Amino acid sequence: MKNTKITPEELFISRRKFLDSALRAGLLGALPFSSYAFGKESDLAITAEKAATRYNNYYEFTTNKKHVHIIAAEFNTSPWNLEVGGLVNKPKHFTIGSLPPSEERIYRFRCVEGWSMVVPWLGFSLRELLNQVEPKAEAKYVRFETVFRPSEMIGQRRPTLSWPYVESLRLDEAMHPLTTLATGMYDKPLPKQNGAPLRLIVPWKYGFKSIKAINKIELVSERPETTWNKLAPEEYGFYANVNPAVPHVRWSQRREVPLGQLKKIRTLPFNGYEEQVAHLYQGMDLEKHF
Amino acid sequence: MDLKRSENPIRLLLFIASLGPFAWGIYAFYFDRLDINPFETLMVLSGHSALIFFLISFLITPLRRWLTWCFKCSDQMKWGKRLSDWNLLIRTRRMFGLYSFFYASVHLGLYLELELSWLWDELLWELKERRFIGVGLFSWFILLILTVTSPKKIQKKMKRWWRRTHRLVYPLSLLCCAHFLMGTKETNIVPYYLVIVAALLGHRLIVAYWPKISREDDTGLEIKRD
Numbered sequence: 001m002k003n004t005k006i007t008p009e010e011l012f013i014s015r016r017k018f019l020d021s022a023l024r025a026g027l028l029g030a031l032p033f034s035s036y037a038f039g040k041e042s043d044l045a046i047t048a049e050k051a052a053t054r055y056n057n058y059y060e061f062t063t064n065k066k067h068v069h070i071i072a073a074e075f076n077t078s079p080w081n082l083e084v085g086g087l088v089n090k091p092k093h094f095t096i097g098s099l100p101p102s103e104e105r106i107y108r109f110r111c112v113e114g115w116s117m118v119v120p121w122l123g124f125s126l127r128e129l130l131n132q133v134e135p136k137a138e139a140k141y142v143r144f145e146t147v148f149r150p151s152e153m154i155g156q157r158r159p160t161l162s163w164p165y166v167e168s169l170r171l172d173e174a175m176h177p178l179t180t181l182a183t184g185m186y187d188k189p190l191p192k193q194n195g196a197p198l199r200l201i202v203p204w205k206y207g208f209k210s211i212k213a214i215n216k217i218e219l220v221s222e223r224p225e226t227t228w229n230k231l232a233p234e235e236y237g238f239y240a241n242v243n244p245a246v247p248h249v250r251w252s253q254r255r256e257v258p259l260g261q262l263k264k265i266r267t268l269p270f271n272g273y274e275e276q277v278a279h280l281y282q283g284m285d286l287e288k289h290f
Numbered sequence: 291m292d293l294k295r296s297e298n299p300i301r302l303l304l305f306i307a308s309l310g311p312f313a314w315g316i317y318a319f320y321f322d323r324l325d326i327n328p329f330e331t332l333m334v335l336s337g338h339s340a341l342i343f344f345l346i347s348f349l350i351t352p353l354r355r356w357l358t359w360c361f362k363c364s365d366q367m368k369w370g371k372r373l374s375d376w377n378l379l380i381r382t383r384r385m386f387g388l389y390s391f392f393y394a395s396v397h398l399g400l401y402l403e404l405e406l407s408w409l410w411d412e413l414l415w416e417l418k419e420r421r422f423i424g425v426g427l428f429s430w431f432i433l434l435i436l437t438v439t440s441p442k443k444i445q446k447k448m449k450r451w452w453r454r455t456h457r458l459v460y461p462l463s464l465l466c467c468a469h470f471l472m473g474t475k476e477t478n479i480v481p482y483y484l485v486i487v488a489a490l491l492g493h494r495l496i497v498a499y500w501p502k503i504s505r506e507d508d509t510g511l512e513i514k515r516d
Contacts, residue, residue, distance in 0.1 A: 055326040063478050066326070113475070115327055160477050232476060247419030250473055254415065255405060257329040263404050264329065 046106065047117035049186045051259040056193045057111065058212060059160050060146065060153035069193040075152045077197040077213070084129065086218035087139035092132060096197050100124040100132075102183050107203035109210070110242045110271045114251040117259045121201055122184030127175045129217075135171065139219035142174040143167075144200060147215040161227050167211040168224045168238070169202065172280055178203055178273060181214075204273040206240040237290035241281070242271035246290040304382055308389045311339040312396070329404050336400055340393035341466055344433075345486055347386035348463055352493045354379050384440055391437040394430050422472030429465040432458050460494070463487045 056068040061075075078096070085091035102122040110116045130142070146165040150156040156163045173179060180201040183190055190196040195212025202209050208228050228236035235248060244254040244267045255264040270277050281289075315335050318324045324331045357379075406412045416423045436456060439445070445452045467484045 051326045059477065115330070235476075247415075249420060250422065250475070252405065252416065252420065254412065257327065257404075259326055260328070262324075262328050262332075263407065 045118065045258075046120060047259050052117050052119050052185065053191050053194060055115075055259060057113070057207065058155075058193060058195070060155045060163075060165065060213070061193070062155050063160060069191070071154060072192040075149075075192045075196070075213075077192060080197045080215070082198060082215055082217065084133045084217045086143070086220055087136040088219050089134035089136060090132070094129075096183065099181070099183065099198070100128040104187070105180055105182075105201075107178075107180070107201060108271050108273075109201070109203065109207055110256060110267065112206035112208055112236065112240070112248065112251060112253075114253070114256050114264070115259055116256040116267075116271075119185055120187070121180060121182040122187070122190075123180040123182035123201060125177045126179045126181050126200070127177065129181060130174060130219075133219075135219045138221045140171055141220050141223050142169050142171060143218040143220050143224040144169075144211045144214050145216040145218070146211055146213050161231060165211060165227045166224060167200065167209055168226050169209070170280075171219070173202070173277075176277060176280065178276055204242055204270040204277045206236075206242060208236065209240050239281075239286070239289050241277075241286065241290070242267060243269060243286060243290060245269070246287055300378065301382060301385065305385060308343065308386070311335055311393065315396075332400050332404070333397065336393050336397035337470070340390050340397055341470060341483060343386050343390035343393060344463070344466060345483070345490075347383045347390060348459060348487070348490055350379050350383040350386070352490060352497075355497065388437060388440060391433045394433050398427070398430050422469050425465055425472060426469040429462055429469055432462045432465070436462075460491065463491060 054069055055065050056072075057065055058068045058072065061068045061071040080096050082094040082096075082099075083091075084094065102124050104120055105123055106118065106120045108116060108118050126142075144167045147153075148156060148164040150163075169179065180203075182195070182199050182201045183197060185191070185194060190199065195210075198214050199212040200210045200214065223238065226238060229238050229240075235250075237246075242253075247253055252264070254267055256267045257264045268274070315332060318331070319328075402408055402413070406416070417427070436458060439448060439452060439455055448455065464487065467481075467487050470483055471479060471481060
């Protein structure tokens, strides 16, 4: 990867388009017509902040996406302790202040449920953090854990999922520069409903891989059990790469609806990051290892 | 006031009220009230409307039966007999059934337009891979058959075949529930529609196999009066 900024060029262009269309929307707003976006032009526009922060799959609080922001308001994120350990030479504790510096990264985000958004995250590559703790040679997977705090995360009082939420990446996936630990979005610290204070963003995988409110990262040698995969392995694969060729019984994986739009658009292989990440899976049958 | 003459305003009122979800959808579309995921909002609104109107029409036969039972003793009272054999209920049953078809068609149309942009090869893929889509489409076809055969003229022409055809509502009730439940995420399933359908189907089973309370005149057709 040559560039330090890894936002695909088309997204920078779409950003300009977004500003453009926002201007036009401002003018059009005065007219008594619906302003829902149709057509291709706005497909890659940055999602409205209000949409991205009011539509959250965060079962630690509630299964109602639109209510998460209300219930999560009481969640206490400071001080925060991130423990990074396991098969590493230098296990380490981090606070939010001692993490590597964040930069803006605009990525597509594709939920397994068939909706998507484009979010300007603030974050850094996970590998910067992993390099600090020096993974041992026998480390093959990275295991992430969400904090378990049912006093505030009231959804954890019910066994909707097995708590705490666990996700995992293969080490080479975790070391990929696109794999991001996000501390903010839309130029602000991460809202609580979006996984404050620290969440994972893996832009080429379905959203459930992008675990929220992480307080433990562990390097391990065996593939760990992950939450959704354990619940329904036929529906939620371990890899969970965005793949239009692998169907889901309920949700179309060939099409997605960008939040705020009416019509669905085609879903791209690896969520549009094929060029950057396809080499990680060379020789693998991705319809089997979905 | 004659009860029969007052039917028309009541039916008109019900007709207009039943347009409510549709009117709300149109309003929300034009005034940006469709929330964060307008696609989902419209699909949920049209789908639930279709299911709810189906349930209302499905409820009417048992309701009539219970009304009959409740007003049995009031036969001698003014309107007592009339209330128990209220043809208004049967007529509104047809209206609610047609509304169910209307909302189901809106639901299907929105799906084809917003989800698939009328790409037929996509639909074939969907039917193959997303089983609940096939269940939904099949349910819509049953509703179509029921709708086409609903006018009085056709009802009379079909004679006893009309009743036989319209028994399709029983499998249809289960198919609708299956479509709804199969489309729901496994962690979010609350089978309230299925409970209602099970109760209404159960009621019919009991009635059918309990000769004391089965009624000869309960053909689902209007009761002729001299």
